[in-house]
Amino acid sequence: MEGPRPLHEHEMGDFVQFLSTQLRPQSGWSIAEEYPLAIHFSNLNNVRVIRETDGNFLSAAVMKPLIIKCPAGLFKAAAIGSVVTSPDHRNKGLSTKVLEACIEAGRDHGCDFAILWTNLYDFYRKIGFELGGVEVSLSIPENIQADPAGLRFMQSNRVDPEAILRLYSQHTTGSIRTGEDIRKFLQIPNSRVYTAWDAENKLQAYAVEGKGADLDGYIHEWGGGVSKLLPLLQFAVKSSKRPLHLISPSHAQNFIRQLKEAGATEHSGVLGMIKILNAPNFLLKIKKYARAMNAEDTVLEPRDGKYYLGYKSEIFSTDAEADLVRLIFGPLKASQLHPFDKETSETFEKIFPIPMWVWGWDSV
Ligand SMILES: CC(C)(COP(=O)(O)OP(=O)(O)OC[C@H]1O[C@@H](n2cnc3c(N)ncnc32)[C@H](O)[C@@H]1OP(=O)(O)O)[C@@H](O)C(=O)NCCC(=O)NCCS
Known part of the structure; x- marks a missing residue:
């Protein structure tokens, strides 16, 4: 067994066949037609696969880096999709490994967060994703x-x-x-x-x-x-x-x-499931946005494995990255996260959720 590793150019045909058989058994088109930018030769480096040596694909996922503009600034996102393990090899941790490799690839690209669209919430929560964004x-x-x-x-x-x-x-x-x-x-x-x-x-x-x-x-x-x-x-x-x-x-x-x-x-x-990939960098961007929104004294600090969130001297600490996702992208209101004082709740509710959005054509 080899991988998780990127896809080689000569494997594209077999790879598309694997994904189409597993994920689109009934449709009359290839899955590459549905995701023309993600499942494409130009994106091979961001695909991760586990394959039997000289044999079948066992597990795969596709990552596509996106640059997203929004009033809160420019963000880089790792959009992830086509997550699949062949039925005979499920529950052995293969998808978890492939997803972690996609997340690593996203970090290498300097992505602020990863995003995916799914209804398997518990599976992705184990890997650190949380429902986020407001739709x-x-x-x-x-x-x-x-x-x-x-x-x-x-x-x-x-x-x-x-x-x-x-x-x-x-x-x-x-x-x-x-x-x-x-x-x-x-x-x-x-x-x-x-x-x-x-x-x-x-x-x-x-x-x-x-x-x-x-x-x-x-x-x-x-x-x-x-x-x-x-x-x-x-x-x-x-x-x-x-x-x-x-x-x-x-x-x-x-x-x-x-x-x-x-x-x-x-x-x-909600928009999708989100995982923050580089918290210090991401929080710095959000603080800049808070400053632009006249909330200069906003506190968003990662320190010693915890996150400190607040305004002026009203600070809440959490070790759950999921709290950051639900507060910054929504749908949680600050007052639902913690009984902040009135000024802090009002300030946070002015800034959050940030108006970030990914349109349907980009959902991988
Ligand atoms: C979901 C899927 C990718 C998981 O692949 P896998 O290689 O078996 O995953 P792993 O072995 O890394 O992880 C399995 C864990 O996920 C859980 N899991 C698997 N399928 C699940 C599901 N449908 N719902 C919730 N949890 C699920 C297992 O219980 C297991 O949990 P555990 O580690 O606590 O025992 C695989 O079942 C699959 O290919 N399904 C069909 C395609 C699909 O639905 N893809 C996801 C599209 S968003």
Whole structure:
């Protein structure tokens, strides 16, 4: 048995076959089509595998480094996915080893945190991940009312990636992408792209539903002005002839409010599972953000295996990194973490959760 180690170039075909057989036995496409940036020759160094010497793959996971901009600063994240062990070799610690190797690769890249999307909470908690980030899911009513405002609507994946990039770049938070990245994302199977165009044929809004085996019925990527997005959603619901949901970062408050006024119902959830990879560096960035938010006296210190969190002289200490995740990314409010005094709770609740978000195309 060898590994965990990165994937070799000549192994790509067998590797994709292994993942597709294990994770997508029913679908008519290869898993590499679903994750065109992560399962790609350019990302081989960030894949970790355990393989029988000259034999079958036994366990694997894929890591993709992302640079995420948000009002709290620039963060580097290690997005992890396609975690699998072949059924005959489960419960021997192989996935744990592969994930630890991915985390190490993330640290080597200087990532601030690792993030993954799963429902196996207990499995990932053992490796130090915690549910974090705030997600709002809205069910879009089938009879949503919106003024089409002279727009022309289309459902087609054949859209100029640069036009989408122009709107995507207006988001205050998300990964840094190129037009080429978006061109690849547009080809992901089982995905519907809705667009709204003005009289000059300029893209005004887009919304993407579905992504391979995931996010069916969920609009996980969208962009454009609220007045253009609402009629686009009306078109999407009518064309898909089934209920649709939209996933949004909680800080898109104007959009969420208008969707709710148009009859959408809101459910809150979490973005994913997060593990901080380099606490001193990460906390320094967060302190800088706190300073920019006029909370100069915020205390966020790692010391002697503990974390000291507070404001002025009101300090709480914890040895659980999970507390940092739940406070800084949400969904926990400071007052739910510890009975801080009023000033500290109010200060923390002004700063946290940080408005960080990862859009659906980046979920590995
Ligand atoms: C989940 C999976 C990757 C674990 O692989 P593995 O090599 O058996 O994992 P390890 O041996 O390192 O760890 C096993 C531990 O996880 C726990 N575990 C395994 N599957 C679990 C599950 N579905 N839910 C919760 N815990 C689980 C085991 O109880 C064991 O715990 P223990 O160490 O306390 O005994 C493997 O079961 C698998 O490939 N499943 C199908 C694909 C999948 O669901 N991938 C995850 C996508 S997010």
